[in-house]
Every structure is written in C-alpha cells, then in structure tokens.
Amino acid sequence: MRDNLFEIVEDPISVESLIEKVEDRNAGAITTFIGTVREITGEKKTVYLEYQAYKPMAEKMLAQIGGEINQKWPDTKVAITHRIGSLDISEIAVVIAVSSPHRKPAYQANEYAIERIKQIVPIWKKEQWEDGEGWIGDQQENVPYPTGKPDIKDEDND
Amino acid sequence: MIEVLLFAQLQEEAGKDKILLDIKEITVKEIKQTLQTQFHLSQIEESMVAVNESYALEGDVIQPGDIVAIIPPVSGG
Numbered sequence: 001m002r003d004n005l006f007e008i009v010e011d012p013i014s015v016e017s018l019i020e021k022v023e024d025r026n027a028g029a030i031t032t033f034i035g036t037v038r039e040i041t042g043e044k045k046t047v048y049l050e051y052q053a054y055k056p057m058a059e060k061m062l063a064q065i066g067g068e069i070n071q072k073w074p075d076t077k078v079a080i081t082h083r084i085g086s087l088d089i090s091e092i093a094v095v096i097a098v099s100s101p102h103r104k105p106a107y108q109a110n111e112y113a114i115e116r117i118k119q120i121v122p123i124w125k126k127e128q129w130e131d132g133e134g135w136i137g138d139q140q141e142n143v144p145y146p147t148g149k150p151d152i153k154d155e156d157n158d
Numbered sequence: 159m160i161e162v163l164l165f166a167q168l169q170e171e172a173g174k175d176k177i178l179l180d181i182k183e184i185t186v187k188e189i190k191q192t193l194q195t196q197f198h199l200s201q202i203e204e205s206m207v208a209v210n211e212s213y214a215l216e217g218d219v220i221q222p223g224d225i226v227a228i229i230p231p232v233s234g235g
Contacts, residue, residue, distance in 0.1 A: 035235050051234070052165055052166055053234070054163065054165055054208070054211075054227055054229070056211055057208055057211040057212075057227065058234075060211055060212075082234060082235075093234075093235070094234070094235055114235055117234050117235045118232065118233070118234060118235045119232070120213075120232070121232060121234050122165065122208070122227070122229050122232055122234075123232055123233070123234030123235075124165060124166035124167075124230070124232060124233050124234070125233040125234065126166070135166045135167040135170075135230075135233075136233040137201075137204075137230065137231040137233060
C-alpha cells in the first residue's frame with residue numbers, strides 16, 4: 001500500500017505524520033479528526049480502554065472507506081490511523097486527515113470517514129470502569145449492519 | 159478444515175481466539191448455527207461473518223481452507 005495511508009498501529013499516533021500523508025500542492029484545506037479516550041460517559045467513569053482489531057481486514061476496510069470518499073468527493077486525499085491496545089484517558093485512538101482543493105469536501109469527507117469506521121471496520125472497544133469491564137457493542141444505537149450496505153462484497157481497489 | 163477467528167466478547171466467552179472446524183462446505187448461515195449450538199456464543203445472532211477478510215452474506219458458501227471471522231457489532235473510533 002502506498003505510503004501506508006490506512007493503518008492499525010499499537011504505538012501512539014502522530015497527527016503531524018497523517019497531515020504529511022495528505023499534503024498536496026493542489027489542496028486548499030486539510031481537516032484532521034482526532035478521536036480521544038473520554039473519561040466520563042453518562043454516569044460511568046472509564047479508567048482506561050482496550051481496543052482490539054481484526055487487523056488485516058480492518059486495514060482493508062479503512063482503505064475501502066478511503067475509496068468511497070475519493071468517489072464521493074473527487075480530488076480528496078485521505079489517511080486514517082487507528083490505534084489498538086490499552087489506551088489511557090485523553091490518549092488518541094484514531095486520526096483521520098483529509099485534504100481537498102476546497103474546505104467543504106474536506107470537512108464532509110472527514111465526518112463521513114468516522115461514521116463509516118463505526119459501521120464497518122472490525123475494531124472493538126473494551127471499557128475498563130471503576131467497577132467492572134465490558135466490550136462495547138454498537139455505540140450509535142442504530143443497526144450496526146444495515147442491510148444493503150455497499151461493502152458486503154468489496155470491489156477491491158477498483 | 160475451516161478456521162474460525164473470534165474477537166472481543168466472543169473470544170472471551172469461547173476462551174480462545176480461534177476454532178478449527180473439521181467440515182467440508184458450509185454456508186455462512188449454517189456456520190453461525192453450528193457455532194451457536196457448539197459454543198453457545200451470545201452475540202452470534204447479531205454478528206456479521208467475514209470470509210477471507212470480506213463481509214459475506216448468509217447464503218455464501220465457505221470452503222475448506224477459507225478463513226472465517228465472526229464480527230460482533232463493531233465499536234472503533
């Protein structure tokens with residue numbers, strides 16, 4: 001894969017390195033999304049998080065999301081890195097960088113990427129609370145696998 | 159042999175991250191039923207199945223040598 005645009009890693013993520021991956025002379029905008037570990041969710045206090053991934057497939061699915069973005073918003077460049085393992089409060093779990101000639105597609109594509117990650121990328125989060133632990137299922141309280149989703153049979157790197 | 163990978167809660171319930179099934183051809187739907195019956199995994203119903211790293215449909219046929227992964231609802235990000 002050129003330049004490792006779509007990665008699952010075990011070490012801390014450098015936001016700067018993702019920005020560099022999408023830099024382009026024709027870009028007029030780069031958006032970055034940084035997903036961090038939150039301490040308080042509702043009435044629960046998280047002590048730390050553990051992420052697990054089916055790594056080869058997760059990287060494939062991240063690349064697929066990149067492909068979807070390039071189709072919807074031509075001239076964008078996308079890089080996504082998701083970290084796995086144990087993460088403390090405030091540590092970075094995911095970084096998404098999108099560059100585009102104009103700002104609007106960069107914003108829109110970036111939001112699209114995180115929503116798709118939460119739908120199709122095989123990564124799981126385990127919460128360690130003060131009083132127990134649990135694997136988190138679908139966070140968005142929607143159907144995790146809506147029927148007719150476009151990714152059932154991937155069209156590899158069309 | 160068909161290799162079945164388990165993750166997250168399913169992995170903890172089964173006490174292992176991999177199951178080897180000595181079966182020939184089997185559909186996605188059938189393999190879910192087999193795992194449900196043999197291992198009583200709580201989330202099989204709501205899980206997707208991936209075959210060789212691509213999401214598969216219930217009617218798809220799994221061949222010996224394929225790598226199957228049971229994908230419970232994901233929670234990345």
